[in-house]
Amino acid sequence: MSARLALVPAAGSGSRMGSDIPKQYLTLLGKPLLAITLESLLSADSIDLVYLLLSPDDSWFRDQVALEHPKLRVLYCGGASRAETVRNGLLAASGAADDWILVHDAARPCLTPAEIDRLVATLQDDPVGGLFALPVADTVKRADAAGRVAATVPRDDLWRAQTPQMFRRDLLSRALAAGASAAVTDESSAVEALGLAPRLVVGPVGNIKVTYPADLAQAELLLTMQAE
Numbered sequence: 358m359s360a361r362l363a364l365v366p367a368a369g370s371g372s373r374m375g376s377d378i379p380k381q382y383l384t385l386l387g388k389p390l391l392a393i394t395l396e397s398l399l400s401a402d403s404i405d406l407v408y409l410l411l412s413p414d415d416s417w418f419r420d421q422v423a424l425e426h427p428k429l430r431v432l433y434c435g436g437a438s439r440a441e442t443v444r445n446g447l448l449a450a451s452g453a454a455d456d457w458i459l460v461h462d463a464a465r466p467c468l469t470p471a472e473i474d475r476l477v478a479t480l481q482d483d484p485v486g487g488l489f490a491l492p493v494a495d496t497v498k499r500a501d502a503a504g505r506v507a508a509t510v511p512r513d514d515l516w517r518a519q520t521p522q523m524f525r526r527d528l529l530s531r532a533l534a535a536g537a538s539a540a541v542t543d544e545s546s547a548v549e550a551l552g553l554a555p556r557l558v559v560g561p562v563g564n565i566k567v568t569y570p571a572d573l574a575q576a577e578l579l580l581t582m583q584a585e
């Protein structure tokens with residue numbers, strides 16, 4: 358059977374969070390956010406190895422997290438963009454062309470091991486691969502330059518992409534080799550650019566990305582509810 362590897366890009370600066378340290382090192386319920394994300398992936402039976410992708414000048418992981426686990430590999434290979442970090446990680450992580458690669462944002466700490474196993478079970482026979490995503494639940498507006506409504510946009514076919522995003526290593530490497538343009542904000546968009554259609558798998562509502570300060574309280578609430 359093909360190996361299943363998780364790649365965790367964690368080399369961002371967290372500029373929208375506006376904190377003194379990168380958001381992946383902020384504390385949630387007494388633990389670094391990054392440690393929570395990693396522990397979930399390391400606990401998932403469907404994942405064989407977890408590659409953590411850090412910035413080359415990261416000292417926080419060693420000083421503040423220092424997590425060790427037989428399934429964890431730490432690479433200091435972060436790039437200027439998320440796509441570049443993932444591309445560097447793929448080049449550095451050893452394995453076979455048909456390995457399944459699950460890329461999961463360090464900044465999504467509320468994903469449970471059971472949900473990871475569900476994604477793997479859903480996609481392991483898929484010819485392309487796919488991602489967790491959620492159908493858009495609100496009415497969607499397009500804005501003009503003055504911040505007024507220019508149009509109401511039909512949302513029947515709109516989804517919000519989450520992670521993990523799961524593709525075979527050879528396909529993902531080919532997709533990301535073309536370069537990390539600004540439009541490539543997730544792995545799916547790189548695969549789509551090859552003319553392929555990744556599968557959308559309805560993701561957990563609680564699989565939020567911690568982006569702004571208000572997301573920290575929401576993540577703590579979700580984690581508290583999971584622990585009950």
Ligand SMILES: Nc1ccn([C@@H]2O[C@H](COP(=O)(O)OP(=O)(O)OP(=O)(O)O)[C@@H](O)[C@H]2O)c(=O)n1
Pocket residue numbers: 365366367368369370371372373374381410435436437438439440442462463464465566567568
């Ligand atoms: N050069 C980069 C940029 C982002 N990421 C990672 O990609 C994930 C999703 O990115 P995002 O939420 O945008 O994180 P940041 O880039 O850190 O945040 P911001 O855009 O607010 O600066 C995060 O886990 C982040 O650490 C990365 O590994 N390398």
Ligand SMILES: C[C@](O)(CO)[C@H](O)COP(=O)(O)O
Pocket residue numbers: 439462517518519520542543544566
């Ligand atoms: C990959 C991602 O989490 C999908 O929603 C997201 O695109 C990454 O964050 P960014 O804000 O686009 O950098």
